[in-house]
Amino acid sequence: MASGQRRLRxxxxxxxxxxxxxxxxxxxxxxxxxxxxxxxxGVATLNRLKRATPSVLLIEENLxxxxxxxxxxxxxxxxxxxxxxxxxxxxxxxxRMAIYLEAGIKxxxxxxxxxxxxxxxxxxxxxxxxxxxNWQQEPAPAAxxxxxxxxxxxxxxxxxxxxxxxxxxxxxxxxxxxxxxxSYKDRIFVKLGFERLPELILFMQRHQHGAxx
Numbered sequence: 746m747a748s749g750q751r752r753l754r755x756x757x758x759x760x761x762x763x764x765x766x767x768x769x770x771x772x773x774x775x776x777x778x779x780x781x782x783x784x785x786x787g788v789a790t791l792n793r794l795k796r797a798t799p800s801v802l803l804i805e806e807n808l809x810x811x812x813x814x815x816x817x818x819x820x821x822x823x824x825x826x827x828x829x830x831x832x833x834x835x836x837x838x839x840x841r842m843a844i845y846l847e848a849g850i851k852x853x854x855x856x857x858x859x860x861x862x863x864x865x866x867x868x869x870x871x872x873x874x875x876x877x878x879n880w881q882q883e884p885a886p887a888a889x890x891x892x893x894x895x896x897x898x899x900x901x902x903x904x905x906x907x908x909x910x911x912x913x914x915x916x917x918x919x920x921x922x923x924x925x926x927x928s929y930k931d932r933i934f935v936k937l938g939f940e941r942l943p944e945l946i947l948f949m950q951r952h953q954h955g956a957x958x
Contacts, residue, residue, distance in 0.1 A: 791820065
């Protein structure tokens, strides 16, 4: 079986049993999904993950004993290849989303999102891709105007950075020095008003069919 089609080994951490069961009933209709573990608390999750060896962790933001971000960070420290999907009760601000992405979480979705959309997200992130849902607030128009004002080369660098390509690889692809790429990076961040790479990744993910054209 090709790596892109390998079984999705799922571990689910949700406090409400009824909600968890309702979700799993629909997820497990897909033959590619194998449930390797489930729990209600963060501590129980961390204790069982190593033995369960999941490829995807589906976890609530608000747990009985901890928050999903903290548990996800601990899980990723042990297994960096784990893909984490965080379920949020409320809309997530751009700043909060940047923190999630920086921590290594691959997707954040709303608890009110249709189950079929959540399932699509699970399959999308299982090989390490990042997914940003469209239910969050749109970025400020000022950021869009600033992006449109970037030079063609600056946009190209921004897109490569947002795809998580290392500076050395960007330099090689563009035929410039690493120092030049860093200079582009600094200018891009200043012009867009960003301070960290996850903010740029979030912006480009939301506008890959708009601003990134």
